[in-house]
Amino acid sequence: xxxxxxxxxxxxxxxQLFSSTVFDSLPRTESDALAEGWVDFSRGxxxxxxxxxxxxxIKDNDPAVMLLFDKNGYVAGIQMGALKAELPADxxxxxxxxxxxxxxxxxxxxxxxxxxxxxxxxxxxxxxxLEGTGEGLYIQNGPNPQYDYDLIPRDEADIGTTLWTQGExxxxxxxxxxxxxxxxxxxxxxxxFPVFLLYNSGRxxxxxxxxxxxxxxxxxEHPTTDVLDMFFKVIPECFFAEADPRGATTQHIYMDSSxxxxxx
Numbered sequence: 002x003x004x005x006x007x008x009x010x011x012x013x014x015x016x017q018l019f020s021s022t023v024f025d026s027l028p029r030t031e032s033d034a035l036a037e038g039w040v041d042f043s044r045g046x047x048x049x050x051x052x053x054x055x056x057x058x059i060k061d062n063d064p065a066v067m068l069l070f071d072k073n074g075y076v077a078g079i080q081m082g083a084l085k086a087e088l089p090a091d092x093x094x095x096x097x098x099x100x101x102x103x104x105x106x107x108x109x110x111x112x113x114x115x116x117x118x119x120x121x122x123x124x125x126x127x128x129x130x131l132e133g134t135g136e137g138l139y140i141q142n143g144p145n146p147q148y149d150y151d152l153i154p155r156d157e158a159d160i161g162t163t164l165w166t167q168g169e170x171x172x173x174x175x176x177x178x179x180x181x182x183x184x185x186x187x188x189x190x191x192x193x194f195p196v197f198l199l200y201n202s203g204r205x206x207x208x209x210x211x212x213x214x215x216x217x218x219x220x221x222e223h224p225t226t227d228v229l230d231m232f233f234k235v236i237p238e239c240f241f242a243e244a245d246p247r248g249a250t251t252q253h254i255y256m257d258s259s260x261x262x263x264x265x
Contacts, residue, residue, distance in 0.1 A: 031074035054120035065218035072123030078113035223248030
């Protein structure tokens with residue numbers, strides 16, 4: 002057995018009562034997505050003939066969150082689309098371009114909650130009931146989703162054998178324990194990995210996207226340099242030298258039903 006992920010929500014924030022995008026629960030079936038106003042955004046692609054697998058849906062024409070559903074209508078993955086019009090010319094950097102796929106007017110980064118090779122076959126109702134959102138976290142790192150991915154360790158105890166670096170955790174705000182990939186103080190921002198991980202009580206229960214540019218969707222968070230020590234133990238010095246005063250762009254994605262109660 003892998004994960005038993007019950008639900009997923011996006012965008013961390015303090016204003017949970019009055020913001021519709023803070024800890025916003027997302028639909029886990031295609032039928033629920035349609036009922037909640039999500040629309041097909043496959044742009045003519047079939048399940049298995051693009052850089053991602055599944056049927057893609059978007060809401061309010063906002064590519065900050067795009068959902069992927071398998072052949073049988075069960076959630077299979079999630080994407081973030083960074084509009085090229087909002088990006089500096091040097092992003093994504095050459096070192097990180099394998100993480101982003103070119104999709105016309107945007108660059109797209111993708112994660113799956115099931116093995117991408119199974120998406121176009123689809124899960125049964127019984128398997129979806131058993132697994133919930135999914136059985137693992139697969140981060141796509143190239144143009145072929147069936148082979149180009151990293152499977153993220155489920156248990157925090159196993160992360161020590163990787164290049165993931167422990168960040169900070171502020172448990173009263175529900176973010177969980179952050180991990181950043183191969184972070185050092187003197188690194189180049191061109192090498193900053195666009196994914197972070199979240200662990201709660203030793204188990205993977207979330208992740209997120211980041212890009213060193215200001216993107217305008219209300220589904221994003223925009224941390225400025227004065228709050229970076231809330232997320233990082235070691236802060237790359239290039240963050241301060243090249244900072245946008247409006248903040249960078251991040252998005253927390255939670256794979257449980259109550260992220261505001263997360264601890265470390």
